[in-house]
Amino acid sequence: MDDDLRERIETAAEKHALLNAVKHESDADVGAIMGPLMGENPDFRQHGGEIPGLIGPVVAEVNGLSNAEKRNRLEDLAPEELAEMEAEEEADDSLLPDLPNVEAYDEVRMRAAPNPNGPWHLGHARMPAVIGTYKEMYDGSFIVRFDDTDPETKRPDLTAYEAILDDIDYLGFEPDDVIRASDRVETYYDHARDLIEMGGAYTCSCSGEDFSNLKNNGKPCPHRDKDAETTLDEFEAMVAGEYSSGEMVLRVKTDIEHKNPALRDWVAFRMIDTPHPREEAESYRAWPMLDFQSGIDDHLTGVTHIIRGIDLQDSAKRQQFVYDYFGWDYPEVVHWGHVQVDAYDVKMSTSSIKELIDAGELDDWDDPRAPTIKSLRRRGIRGQAIVDAMVGLGTSTSNVDLSMSTIYANNRDLVDDETDRYFLVRDGESFAVEGGPDTAHPPLHPSFEDRGARDIPVGDAVRLESGDVPAEGDRVWLKGFGCVRRESDTLVHTGDDLDVVREGDVDVIHWVPTEGVQVRMRTMDGDVTGVAEPDFGDVSEDELIQFERVGFVRVDDRDDDETVVYFAHK
Incomplete structure (x- = not known):
């Protein structure tokens, strides 16, 4: 056994020992890794009798590491396989916890309540993903309610309504009902009137600063004890638009000495001078605050379970006062922490993304750099x-981190079998070719021979990626073509068979003829140009393929000069 083969065996053994140890959170075992080691490296089998003794010290060295050191070493040695393992681990733990008190309800009804102030960033996907999954678990209902009752500070974007529904459809879910809160303003007015007549609300013309001082000192607003008739008259004046922004609000009467000042006589309605962008709602000036509107809607639409951020715990407590006045039962609530996604330089915020688009720093909401x-x-x-x-993140109250590598690993599992393979050379160098076949025939997919092969004409010269160019006198294996040796500016076909690859003496690389398809690949790090093999010109727009040794891409646009593709992941 030569030194090069010995080194390859030890390196492969270290990887498989680490995979075994990290997966089971225990020491690796020589017997347990022999199968995967031989399966991945069939050329090792002829040395099967020697290998256990050779890899024993490697396994012992791996077992001497701490769990953290094993994971860190595996990330250095085989990052993609570690990511796949972590994705599988998360999938194993991904069953959502049971919702509370499900047996008390005839049907589980949940809602996603987006603010349509722009298309969704990636963090928004968590709510429909979890609610849609719960709907399937319990054969329940999934409501989408657009909370669009703030036409000023979170002004609705008229294109966002359909864009969000389109995103939900893309995620694989169909809402059972779609509601726009701005269509239901009269309903909120009716419930406000009922609340006033119960003595549960009053109109207040204090300045924000004055009321804040009173509230923080546990002292009642001077308007708090006005009679219901007066309050109702002033509320009707709000509805009629007789007050300007900041002049008058309607407050829910709670406990002015409540230990949490945020719950003391909170605002249910305020005046907004800015017209709503929807024509159906542009005449309204008295708008409900989210806690009032959402609380009313949750009851009227039969919502049984609410998922909301841990930072919104006060919302349930505010709404409970309204529910108590009306004698309603409050829905079950699950609070969860925020999700933070890695791999992006752009802040995951609708307003921040919009600012970058308006400034021309991002092309649009579907720019590959946008989260x-x-x-x-x-x-x-x-x-x-x-x-x-x-x-897979579950519903923990702790903040959670989502690695994009998890999404990529999931996607790879979904698309790998169906994506045909092609060659793309980016920053390439050209070499003349001497000898060998006129045309190469690599398979469309290495696992599915029945799909056939591509036809790549060799011509007089080919292009290699700069990092793959062999040194003078060295050999490389051009996939689908054969072994070549570099002699100055020429690649000479050697006639060697695949044993040179199996023995580890020759690297396998991709290539293209000098005449191919011009490609612009859009990535998170900017645009990359290159040349693809001629058969790639037959791939349809919107099709997903894999550029071998580069990654998966979606074909976006074609014209006579170039094809634009969007990079998905490796």
Whole structure:
């Protein structure tokens, strides 16, 4: 056994020992890794009798590491396989916890309540992913309610309504009902009137500063004890638009000495001078605050379970006062922490993304650099890959981190079998070719021979990626063509068979003829240009393929000069 083969065996053994140890959180075993080691490296089998003794010290060295050191070493040695393992681990733990008190309800009804102030960023996908999954678990209902009752500070974007519904469809879910809160303003007015007549609300013309001082000192507003008739008259004046912004609000009467000042006589309605962008709602000036509107809607639409951020715990407590006045039972509530996604330089915020688009720093919401659902969709990421990753986060009250590598691993599992292979050379160098076949025939997919092969004419010269160019006198294996040796500016076909590859003496690389398809590949790090093999010109727009040794891409646009593709992941 020569030194090169010995080194290859030891390196492969270390990887498999680490995979075994990290997966089971225990020491690796020589017997347990022999199968995967031989299966991945069939040329090792002829040395099967020597290998256990050779890899024993390697396994012992791995077992001497701490769990953290094993994981760190595996990340250095085989990052993609570690990511796949972590994705599988998360999938194993991804079953959502049971919802509380399900047996008390005839049907589980849940809602996603987006603010339509712009298309969704990636973090928004968590809510429909989890609610949609719960709907399937319990054969329940999924409501989408657009909370669009703030026409000023979170002004609705008229294009966002359909864009969000399109995102939900892409994620694989269909709402049972779609509601726009701005269509229901009269309903909120009716419930406000009922609340006033119960003595549960009063109109207040204090300045924000004055009321804040009173509230923080546990002192009642001077308007708090006005009679219901007066309050109702002033509320009707609000509805009629007789007050300007800041002049008058309607407050829910709670406990002015409540230990939490945020719950003391909170605002249910305020005046907004800015017209709503929807024509159906542009005449309204008295608008409900979200806690009032959402609380009313949750009851009227039969919502049984609410999922909301841990930072919104006060919302349930505010709404409970309204529910108590009306004698309603409050829905079950699950609070969860925020999700933070790695791999992006752009802040995951609708307003921040919009500012970058307006400034020309991003092309649009589907720019590959934008952390948006539209961007991932354009890149060729399947909605199910996102859903599986989001569901895998569970519903913990702790903040959670989502690695994009998890989404990529999920997507790879979904698309790998169906994506045909092609060659793309980016920053290439050209070499003349001497000898060998006139045409190469690499398979469309290495695992599915029945799909056939591509035809790549060799011509007089080929292009290699700069990092693959062999040194003078060295050999490389051009995939689908054969072994060549570099002699100055020429690659000479040697006639060697695949044994030179199996023995580890020759690297396998991809290549293209000098005449191919011009490609511009859009990535998270900017655009990359290159040349693809001629058969790639037959791939249809919107199709997902894999450029071998580069990654998965979605074909976005074709014209006579170039083909634009969006990079998905490796």
